[in-house]
Amino acid sequence: MNREVKTTEDGSKTLFINEMNEGYHSSHGALQEAIHVFIKNGFNLKYNCGINILELGFGTGLNLMVTISDFLEKGSLFPVHYFALEKYPVLPKEITELNYASLFDFENAEKIYRKAHECEWSTETELLPNFFLTKFETDFFQLRNIPMPGIDLVYFDCFGARVQPDLWEKPLFERVAEKMNKEGLLTTYSSKGSVRRLLKELDFLVEKKPGPPGKREMTNAIKQ
Numbered sequence: 627m628n629r630e631v632k633t634t635e636d637g638s639k640t641l642f643i644n645e646m647n648e649g650y651h652s653s654h655g656a657l658q659e660a661i662h663v664f665i666k667n668g669f670n671l672k673y674n675c676g677i678n679i680l681e682l683g684f685g686t687g688l689n690l691m692v693t694i695s696d697f698l699e700k701g702s703l704f705p706v707h708y709f710a711l712e713k714y715p716v717l718p719k720e721i722t723e724l725n726y727a728s729l730f731d732f733e734n735a736e737k738i739y740r741k742a743h744e745c746e747w748s749t750e751t752e753l754l755p756n757f758f759l760t761k762f763e764t765d766f767f768q769l770r771n772i773p774m775p776g777i778d779l780v781y782f783d784c785f786g787a788r789v790q791p792d793l794w795e796k797p798l799f800e801r802v803a804e805k806m807n808k809e810g811l812l813t814t815y816s817s818k819g820s821v822r823r824l825l826k827e828l829d830f831l832v833e834k835k836p837g838p839p840g841k842r843e844m845t846n847a848i849k850q
Contacts, residue, residue, distance in 0.1 A: 627714055631723040635839075639724050641686060641716065646789045650685050652815075654840030657729055659815065660692045662838035664781045667846055668813040669693055672779045676705045680774070680805060681781040682766050682793075684710035687742050689781050690759065691726055691735070697757060698732050705756045709774050713765050716743065766793065769801040776807035782814035787821075796824050803828050803849060810849045817843035
C-alpha cells in the first residue's frame with residue numbers, strides 16, 4: 627500500500643493512499659475532525675466511570691492520542707480499556723513524519739505515542755496509569771473471534787464507503803453490535819442514510835449530529 631504524509635487544513639498531518647485517492651482523515655483538518663467526532667460526540671458523552679472503547683481501525687493513532695489528552699484533562703479518575711483493530715499498521719518512518727506528539731502538551735506525549743505503535747499486538751499494555759491499550763493486527767470481520775469485555779463506546783473510523791463499501795454494510799455492524807453493552811454508543815463521521823437505516827434495523831437509537839468542519843452531518847447511535 628503506497629501511502630504519503632500530507633498536511634491538512636488545520637496544520638495536522640494525515641496519511642493519503644494514492645491508488646485509492648483516500649485519506650485517513652478529513653483534508654479540512656485531521657485533528658479537529660478527531661476531536662469533534664470521537665471526543666465531543668463520543669468520549670465526552672460516556673466517560674463518567676470505567677469505560678471500554680473499541681476503535682475500527684487504529685491507523686495513525688490520532689484518535690487514541692486525542693482520547694488520552696481528554697482523559698488526562700478530566701483527571702484520569704476512571705480506567706479506560708482501549709481496544710483497536712488494524713490490518714495495515716503504519717510504518718516507523720510514517721510515525722516520525724506524522725509527528726503527532728507535537729500536537730499535544732501532556733507529559734511524555736512522544737513516548738506514549740511511540741509506545742502505542744510499538745507495543746505487542748494482542749497484549750494489553752498500560753500506556754499510562756489507568757489507561758490500557760490492546761491492539762489486534764487483523765481484519766475487522768474477525769471481530770467475533772477476538773475476546774474482549776463489553777464495549778461502551780465504538781469509534782467507527784473505517785475508510786469511506788466509496789473505497790471500501792463492505793465496511794459500511796450490515797455484516798460488520800452486526801459484529802460490532804454483538805460486542806457492545808446495552809446503552810453503548812457508536813460514533814462515526816459518516817452520515818449516509820443507508821448506514822443510519824442499518825443501525826436502526828439493529829435496534830440502535832440513531833441521531834444525526836452536526837459534522838466537523840467540511841462535513842454537514844455525522845452519526846451517533848446508541849444500542850438499545
